Amino acid sequence: MDDKWPRDAFLxxxxxxRACLGRRFTETESVAVIAMIVSRYKIDIKEDPKFAHETADQRRRRVLRSKPGLSMTPLKVPLVFRRRQET
Ligand code: HEM
Structure with missing residues (x-):
């Protein structure tokens, strides 16, 4: 992955x-929430024969497409969640 994207554009x-006072809280909570989801589900990108020959870079661009604006909106995130076995 190239590292030339403008990091300062993501704020x-x-x-x-006047930056967010809840940043540390929400970053910590987000990690906890993501860890809980990933421990319960196996998450894959939905297979689609239409995209069988795309490269890893093309796939990354397709899956991470977003609509820029005041807040960034993912256009389509084709993920499949499969529940993991209960232990
Ligand atoms: C994903 C979660 C969050 C995002 C993306 C976010 C984003 C922001 C942004 C962009 C601002 C600045 C607004 C401005 O420029 O006027 C802000 C301010 C603020 N946020 Fe958050 N926030 C989040 C979660 C939280 C949480 C969980 C709390 C509290 C527990 C919180 C408390 C605050 C407070 C108090 C301010 C005002 C700071 C000030 O004006 O001095 N935020 N937030």
Missing amino acids: PFNAGP
């Missing part, structure tokens, strides 16, 4: 003195 919590 979900804003910056400076």
